[in-house]
Amino acid sequence: MIIVPVKEGENIEKALKKFKRKFEKTGVVKEVRARQAFIKPSITKRKQKICAVYVQQLKQAEE
Numbered sequence: 001m002i003i004v005p006v007k008e009g010e011n012i013e014k015a016l017k018k019f020k021r022k023f024e025k026t027g028v029v030k031e032v033r034a035r036q037a038f039i040k041p042s043i044t045k046r047k048q049k050i051c052a053v054y055v056q057q058l059k060q061a062e063e
Contacts (some may be wrong), residue, residue, distance in 0.1 A: 001024055002019065002022050002026070004018050004019045043060060
């Protein structure tokens with residue numbers, strides 16, 4: 001359960017923005033989207049490898 005403390009006289013829009021930020025940090029939406037379709041573990045590993053290679057190339061380019 002997400003609790004957002006609202007100060008007296010605080011704008012509703014600010015409170016809503018705080019709520020959205022907290023909700024996004026929990027990762028609920030990401031998890032729901034991930035569960036909508038099954039992704040094979042081999043594909044997940046392949047994507048992680050590609051990402052790791054990309055990050056490594058970026059780091060090498062900096063040096």
